[in-house]
Amino acid sequence: MSVNPRVVHKRRATITALPLYYSGHLLKKHTEDKDFKSYYGELRGATLFLYTDDTQDTYTEKLDLEQLKSMELNSPYQRKTPTIFTLTLLSEEVQLKMDNPDTGEEWRGYILTVVKKQIPSKLQLLPGQMLLLKEALDQERRRNPPVLRPPLPPRPAFLRPASPCPSPVPAKDKPDNSILDMPSCFLDVSREEAERMLCANPEYGSIILRPSTMANNYALTLRQQTSRGHVMKNYRVSSSNSGFVIELETALTVSTLNDVLKYFLEKTEYRLQPYMASQPYDTRIELSPAPKNISITSPALKTVPKAQVAPMLRSQTKEESLPPPTKPAEGEYVVPDDHRPDEHKLKLDQLDSELRQVLRLRRESIQTASGEDEMYENQPTEKALSCTAQWTKSEAV
Missing domain, CATH: 1.10.287 (Helix Hairpins)
Incomplete structure (x- = not known):
């Protein structure tokens, strides 16, 4: 007894917990395989779920399209020939085949749209199909908004081509986000230099984040203690639209390079530490030289003119310094003050x-x-x- 398609669709939505953008029959195989296998595919979010048929509620395989590096068409678009796409992921390379070229064009449009968060410039679709594709893009942007990531650092000198293209000079008033958001252990060195630095200065740390020889990628070099002694390990960190992918056996995607460093610290139980060269400190205090004498040719100091004050009368000064006169007793003869003859003489004159x-x-x-x-x-x-x-x-x- 066949299961109602509506029930199957509800079960798939519950299991995946992702919105459905496009679905249909297709064939899939790895590049090393000889024959294609038939599947029923559903593009939910940025993941392609593959079922054995359209009645199965549990997927058989899935492809994480966030790790998609490229999607190439093996042959030019033709009406009467099948369409084969080669999808290059971080850990594998698969091929998808659609018997109907128009259906293949729709698959290509939806896959590139959800991965790059924009509609491809050249698509051979009808206006109604383009409208549905735009609705899927708006829904995907609301569900998974773009992550603000620090820009990639400049390529090291040993990785630049012989005649590099001139890069625009950044504006001075804009902050350098690559410096602000970059981990402190990021160094512009090669693999050999990073390994040499970790061996020569183990007290500085054991993890160095550096540029990779591949464009838009990074690498992590660490010096780890094992039962065989200290060994050097290098890991690749790829840049994708959703963040940074740590290429392990099971690839892991994080938002920033600081999260990459945090992941390695947690996995090693903080036995490894970021590489940070210690800054030298001074141990002596030197006396500053005494200031030199002023030379003869030095400009003369300005002379400030003295303020001219009107002369004060001598009698006024004496009056201020003398005590107040005492009132004579009645009938007593008052003898004139002998010490003030000048005042009386002035009055007489x-x-x-x-x-x-x-x-x-x-x-x-x-x-x-x-x-x-x-x-x-x-x-x-x-x-x-x-x-x-x-x-x-x-x-x-």
């Missing part, structure tokens, strides 16, 4: 000057009023003022 000015003004006014009475009036007035001045001086003394 000022008073004398004022009196003389008053006399001069008075004389001028009298001469203007009456020329005859000028001598008569001036003489007693001047005599009276002179007597007043003399009396004032005697009182002050």
